[in-house]
Structures are given as C-alpha cells and as structure tokens.
Amino acid sequence: MKGRRKADLQTLDLFAAADEGDTVVLSTTDWLAALERLADAGLLRRLDSALAAFVAEQDAEATPALLVATAVLAQMEGRGHSCLPLSALASHPNEILAWPKEALRLQLSLWEQLPRQTSEWLQALRRSPVVRVVPPGVAVADRGQPLVLWDGPAPLLYLRRYWDYERSVAAHIAQRTAAGAVALDEPRVRDWLGRLFSASAEAAEAVDWQQLACALALRGRMSVITGGPGTGKTYTAARLLALLFATAPDAAQLRVALAAPTGKAAARLKQSIDSSLRELQGAVGRDLDLEALVQRMGAARTLHALLGARPDTRRLAHHAGHPLDVDVLIVDEASMIHLEMMAALLQALPPTARLILLGDKDQLASVEAGAVLGDLCRDAQQGHYAPDTVAYAERVTGQSLPASYWATGPALPLAQHTVMLRASRRFSGPIGQLALAVNAGDAPGAMALLRTQTQAGPQAELWAREGGEVETVVRSAVQGRGGRASYAAYAERLAQRGQGGFATEAEHQQWVRDVLAAFDRYRLLCAVREGAWGVAGLNRAVEQALQSQGAIRKEGEWYRGRPVMVTRNDAQLGVFNGDIGMALPGFADPARLRVYFLQGEHLHHVSTARLAHVETAFAMTVHKSQGSEFEHTALVLAAQGGNVLSRELVYTGITRARQAFSLWSEAPGLLASAIASPTRRSSGLLRWLNASAHS
Numbered sequence: 001m002k003g004r005r006k007a008d009l010q011t012l013d014l015f016a017a018a019d020e021g022d023t024v025v026l027s028t029t030d031w032l033a034a035l036e037r038l039a040d041a042g043l044l045r046r047l048d049s050a051l052a053a054f055v056a057e058q059d060a061e062a063t064p065a066l067l068v069a070t071a072v073l074a075q076m077e078g079r080g081h082s083c084l085p086l087s088a089l090a091s092h093p094n095e096i097l098a099w100p101k102e103a104l105r106l107q108l109s110l111w112e113q114l115p116r117q118t119s120e121w122l123q124a125l126r127r128s129p130v131v132r133v134v135p136p137g138v139a140v141a142d143r144g145q146p147l148v149l150w151d152g153p154a155p156l157l158y159l160r161r162y163w164d165y166e167r168s169v170a171a172h173i174a175q176r177t178a179a180g181a182v183a184l185d186e187p188r189v190r191d192w193l194g195r196l197f198s199a200s201a202e203a204a205e206a207v208d209w210q211q212l213a214c215a216l217a218l219r220g221r222m223s224v225i226t227g228g229p230g231t232g233k234t235y236t237a238a239r240l241l242a243l244l245f246a247t248a249p250d251a252a253q254l255r256v257a258l259a260a261p262t263g264k265a266a267a268r269l270k271q272s273i274d275s276s277l278r279e280l281q282g283a284v285g286r287d288l289d290l291e292a293l294v295q296r297m298g299a300a301r302t303l304h305a306l307l308g309a310r311p312d313t314r315r316l317a318h319h320a321g322h323p324l325d326v327d328v329l330i331v332d333e334a335s336m337i338h339l340e341m342m343a344a345l346l347q348a349l350p351p352t353a354r355l356i357l358l359g360d361k362d363q364l365a366s367v368e369a370g371a372v373l374g375d376l377c378r379d380a381q382q383g384h385y386a387p388d389t390v391a392y393a394e395r396v397t398g399q400s401l402p403a404s405y406w407a408t409g410p411a412l413p414l415a416q417h418t419v420m421l422r423a424s425r426r427f428s429g430p431i432g433q434l435a436l437a438v439n440a441g442d443a444p445g446a447m448a449l450l451r452t453q454t455q456a457g458p459q460a461e462l463w464a465r466e467g468g469e470v471e472t473v474v475r476s477a478v479q480g481r482g483g484r485a486s487y488a489a490y491a492e493r494l495a496q497r498g499q500g501g502f503a504t505e506a507e508h509q510q511w512v513r514d515v516l517a518a519f520d521r522y523r524l525l526c527a528v529r530e531g532a533w534g535v536a537g538l539n540r541a542v543e544q545a546l547q548s549q550g551a552i553r554k555e556g557e558w559y560r561g562r563p564v565m566v567t568r569n570d571a572q573l574g575v576f577n578g579d580i581g582m583a584l585p586g587f588a589d590p591a592r593l594r595v596y597f598l599q600g601e602h603l604h605h606v607s608t609a610r611l612a613h614v615e616t617a618f619a620m621t622v623h624k625s626q627g628s629e630f631e632h633t634a635l636v637l638a639a640q641g642g643n644v645l646s647r648e649l650v651y652t653g654i655t656r657a658r659q660a661f662s663l664w665s666e667a668p669g670l671l672a673s674a675i676a677s678p679t680r681r682s683s684g685l686l687r688w689l690n691a692s693a694h695s
C-alpha cells in the first residue's frame with residue numbers, strides 16, 4: 001500500500017502517523033515541496049531548495065538522494081564548507097546539517113526515507129547527468145554539470161565552482177612549493193640571517209622560529225608564517241623583506257606589494273612593516289637602503305583593490321592573462337581569505353613572484369566558503385620538516401631542529417615552507433593565558449582564570465559575567481569598569497567641541513582624530529546580528545544610553561558622532577568593507593555632517609549622502625572585527641547563538657583585546673560550550689596537495 005501525505009508536508013511532519021501497513025513513498029515533487037518547507041522553516045536557505053529544483057529540472061530521473069544531497073551541499077556552502085563528505089551524510093546527517101536540536105526528530109524521519117549506505121548515495125549521484133564523476137587520478141572533461149563528485153575513497157561532492165577553486169588553489173600551491181624552485185647563495189643567506197637576527201630575543205628559545213621562517217621562505221615561491229597575536233609575524237616579514245633585498249640579484253628592481261583582506265588590516269600591516277624596516281636600518285648599516293624600500297613599496301591595499309575588483313561583477317582586472325605587477329607580495333590576516341579569493345589571488349600572481357602569507361590559523365575563517373589558512377596550517381604545530389629542510393635550516397641558521405619537528409613519513413612540500421611562531425611578545429598576561437586555554441579547548445581552565453580575575457575587581461585585565469540583564473552590558477559600554485576604556489572617552493571628546501567653532505582646519509582635524517582614536521579604544525563584539533544581545537539590539541541600546549546622557553542627539557539616520565562600518569567596497573569613494581568611520585561636522589560647513597575615516601595617517605572624508613552601505617558600529621560581529629584590535633574588548637554571547645558560538649569565535653574575540661577583556665554571556669554555560677565546539681570546515685584541499693606531492 002502506498003500512502004501520500006500532502007497535508008503533512010505543510011507541517012513538515014512528513015512521515016508521522018502513517019496508517020498501519022502503509023509504506024510511504026514520496027515522489028520527486030513531494031521531495032521538492034519538502035525541501036521548500038525546510039527553507040520556510042529556516043533549516044535550509046531558499047537558494048538551497050532552488051538548486052535542488054534546478055537539478056530536478058535538468059534530470060527527469062532525479063532521485064530523492066540526489067535532490068537532498070544537492071540541497072544539503074548548497075546549505076553547507078552557505079556555512080563555509082567547500083564540499084560535502086558523502087559518508088558523513090549517510091552516517092551522521094545531524095552533524096552535517098547542523099540543525100537545532102528541536103529538528104532532530106524531523107531529520108530522523110527524513111533520513112528514514114533516504115539511503116543508509118554511502119554506496120547507495122554514490123549510485124544515485126553517479127547515474128545523474130548533472131554530476132561530473134571524477135575517479136581518482138583521472139581527468140574528466142567539464143561538460144558544465146553543476147555538481148562534481150570526487151569518486152574515490154572518502155568521496156566528496158562539490159558545487160562546480162568550489163571544485164574548480166579548490167583544485168586551482170592546490171595546483172598553484174604545489175607548483176610554488178615544489179623543491180628546487182629557487183636557487184640560493186647559502187653562505188650569503190647565512191651571513192645575512194646572522195646580522196638580521198643577532199639580537200633576537202627569540203634566540204633564547206630552543207628554536208628561533210622567526211629566523212627559520214625567513215630561511216624557509218627564501219627557498220620557495222610561497223611561504224606561510226602563522227602565529228597568535230604578537231608572535232612577530234610582521235616583525236619576521238620585515239626581516240624577510242630585508243633578506244630578499246640583500247640577497248636578490250636584482251634587488252634594485254624588486255617590486256614589493258603589501259595587502260590584506262580589509263583596509264584596516266592593510267593600513268596596520270604597512271605601518272608595522274615600515275617601522276620594523278626603519279628600526280632595522282641600524283642593524284644593517286649602509287649595506288642596505290631600507291628607507292628606499294619603504295618608499296618603493298607604496299601603500300598597502302585591500303586584496304579587492306589589489307586584484308582590481310569592480311562593482312557588480314565577479315571579474316577582476318588581474319588574472320592569469322593580466323597578472324599583477326609584483327615580485328614579492330606579503331598578505332596579512334590570511335585567515336580571512338576565502339577559497340574564491342585565494343584562487344583569484346594565486347591565479348593573478350606571476351609564477352615567478354613570491355607570496356608570503358601571514359595569519360593566525362586559529363582565528364575565525366571568513367564567512368564565505370573555505371578555511372584556506374587553517375587547512376594549509378593543519379600540521380604547522382608539528383612542523384613535519386623533511387631531512388632536506390632540516391639540513392638546510394642547519395646550514396643557514398646554524399640551529400638544529402629537534403627531532404619532534406621532523407617528518408615521520410613522506411613530507412608535504414608545503415610544510416617545508418610553513419612556520420608557526422610560538423612566543424607572543426604582547427600577550428604574556430591573563431589575556432594571553434585565556435586565549436591559550438580557549439585554543440587548547442580547556443574550558444575549566446578558561447573559566448577558572450576568568451573567575452579569579454573577576455573576583456579581583458573591575459579593574460582587572462579580565463572580567464566575566466554569565467547571565468544577567470543586557471542593560472548591565474550597555475551601562476558598562478558607556479561608563480566603563482574599573483577605569484578601563486569604554487565609550488565614555490569618545491562621548492567626552494565629542495562633547496569637548498559641542499559648538500564647533502574651530503579656528504583652523506588643523507585644529508578641526510586634530511579633534512576628528514581624537515574622537516576617532518577615543519572611539520577605537522573600546523568595542524562591543526557580538527556573536528550574532530539579531531536580538532537584544534546581538535549587533536542590532538546593542539547598537540540601539542547604546543545609542544539610547546548615549547542619547548539619554550546627552551552625548552548624542554539622534555534625530556534620524558545620521559547624527560553627530562554616529563560611528564559607522566562600511567559594508568560594501570566602493571573604490572570610487574575610497575572606502576572598503578569593514579572600514580570604520582564617524583559622522584562629524586565638517587570644517588568648512590559645520591552644519592553638514594561628513595563621515596571621517598582614518599586610513600593609516602591619512603584622514604579621509606565622504607559626505608553622508610554618498611555612503612549608502614553602512615551600519616552603526618558601537619557593536620559589531622566578531623567576524624567583522626578581525627584585523628582590528630582595541631584597548632578593551634567586550635565579547636557578548638547571545639543564548640540564541642546556536643552553532644555560531646565556536647571556539648574560534650571566542651578566541652578571535654579575546655585576541656582583539658590589547659589591555660582588557662570583558663565577557664558578557666546571556667546565559668551560564670555558553671562560553672564553555674563554545675570552547676568545546678571547534679569548527680571543522682569540510683574541504684579537500686589537503687587531500688589534493690597530498691595527492692600532487694605523491695604523484
């Protein structure tokens with residue numbers, strides 16, 4: 001007997017209460033309707049069910065397994081995964097779907113109707129004309145199928161775009177890290193490393209990782225330098241530049257470019273590299289003109305600007321056919337580079353240019369699909385250095401790497417160009433200890449540290465409150481705790497020149513800089529956007545609090561002192577996604593508000609009327625805060641954070657704090673459960689890198 005339960009589709013209770021003896025068989029149309037209902041319920045995105053419908057249009061024989069795999073794959077892409085591991089879909093669908101607990105019964109009833117074995121899912125996919133099936137080691141022509149199935153052990157399903165990006169990234173990295181890519185004058189390298197690192201504090205440790213990073217970077221066309229905040233990534237990159245400058249045969253012509261995913265991070269990189277190079281001048285004397293290098297480098301740019309992103313098109317000005325005009329490219333905050341961007345960057349880079357990626361592998365990955373730096377640094381802690389690398393390192397740095405960092409089997413070429421810096425110079429106190437505990441997944445340790453510090457009083461470096469009212473969070477944001485930074489300083493600066501009346505433009509500019517600097521000392525960072533404990537609610541609440549104390553007068557969207565974050569790149573206006581600015585009266589026409597942005601040392605301003613894509617920025621997401629640091633950071637965890645609350649989110653929030661960190665959690669237990677939830681994004685990148693290394 002066959003039963004059809006159209007009415008149940010409305011309630012999503014698809015297979016409940018079947019009449020005795022009924023066998024429920026749903027047609028393709030029923031399944032598509034079910035996927036749409038799942039989108040109605042917010043368990044899938046519209047895009048996900050629409051892609052399944054598109055597949056059904058293309059394949060008249062589409063099976064439920066194909067439709068479900070398609071929708072789930074699309075949904076996973078929306079959560080940052082680049083592919084769908086099919087065996088997990090068969091055996092642990094609840095982990096793959098990441099639906100809330102309440103949807104477990106629904107998920108179970110759906111999976112009742114779907115294949116149990118990976119092999120059955122594979123069969124459903126292999127037969128479909130919408131799937132390009134790629135067995136291991138076989139090149140299969142692309143006939144424009146929307147899905148790609150890598151049909152080897154532990155099979156993976158891809159959306160075509162992400163398959164292309166991942167394969168392209170892997171191929172470029174393999175090429176750039178191939179052995180013998182660069183010829184070196186080793187005695188010269190040794191001599192210069194000795195000069196550049198002679199007074200290095202890192203030398204006191206068992207291994208001078210910074211020196212090793214420079215040595216290994218010289219050997220290939222790509223290197224990865226990872227490490228937590230303050231471990232000296234930019235310090236090392238500056239020395240690497242000096243080393244390249246000192247050892248390259250064509251040093252005078254070397255074209256160096258600096259970039260980062262956000263404008264703020266780019267400005268910080270430039271500042272930090274410039275000051276490191278200038279400090280180094282003393283050590284290198286007249287042999288190298290580092291000031292000339294500083295001048296030649298020019299400003300650091302966002303990756304979008306570097307690649308020539310254009311509004312309203314995915315196409316970039318620079319690509320393989322029109323490569324970037326650089327010999328050395330240093331990219332900071334590489335954890336924020338998503339797969340599509342990394343593919344575009346590698347394609348646009350001339351094969352002979354060197355790419356140096358700097359970043360913290362433990363930070364949140366970008367919202368978009370891919371966690372490239374995390375993937376590339378999966379083994380960075382262990383080193384996995386091949387005998388040849390160990391011998392080279394000893395020859396040029398004079399240090400022997402302990403055996404615990406040697407590769408035990410065949411070594412990945414990329415590992416020979418990857419170094420993890422381990423000693424933080426900025427974070428030796430409680431903030432650093434908390435970050436380490438979170439990173440190690442040690443929730444009891446992190447909680448104990450927060451408790452002890454909180455008990456020490458509001459002036460302590462760390463402070464935490466679990467449970468309580470959101471009003472307390474807002475009060476702390478506008479009044480501060482124990483003399484630590486808050487928005488009080490910004491409100492004060494704003495009030496200082498209530499009447500305007502600046503005698504000179506320089507005086508006005510100084511005031512604008514002061515307000516921006518005061519605002520930048522403190523930030524509320526949220527896990528989610530919506531709700532009272534999210535970005536939207538807190539922005540409103542802080543505005544109200546400041547309004548009631550007379551610091552701002554909100555009479556519409558724009559008001560004097562409104563801090564904003566740009567949400568879309570606009571090259572014409574010279575503002576980029578993530579830039580923070582503030583609406584303040586202009587000098588020439590104080591009755592008009594202009595939005596001021598500090599870009600490095602340069603003060604840039606734009607009329608409020610022209611800035612369409614901005615949002616208020618008293619509170620921002622942890623994601624958007626990457627690449628920035630604040631004297632005092634307050635991390636706000638909302639109870640409805642669900643699977644957004646991850647270890648990486650908490651770690652990223654904590655490491656945005658320079659001098660003080662506060663944690664506000666809507667309910668007890670949120671921090672511990674976030675620490676216990678590390679994010680793992682599905683990707684095949686390491687697999688492709690391994691395959692090309694051993695083929």
Ligand SMILES: Nc1ncnc2c1ncn2[C@@H]1O[C@H](COP(=O)(O)OP(=O)(O)OP(=O)(O)O)[C@@H](O)[C@H]1O
Pocket residue numbers: 199200201202210227228229230231232233234235236272425426
């Ligand atoms: N070997 C060293 N000897 C002395 N000072 C160092 C050394 N390495 C780093 N520093 C100093 O430590 C501080 C942090 O270094 P740096 O800014 O390079 O770290 P980072 O890893 O790039 O940090 P972030 O994650 O914030 O970008 C800087 O003031 C730098 O000059």
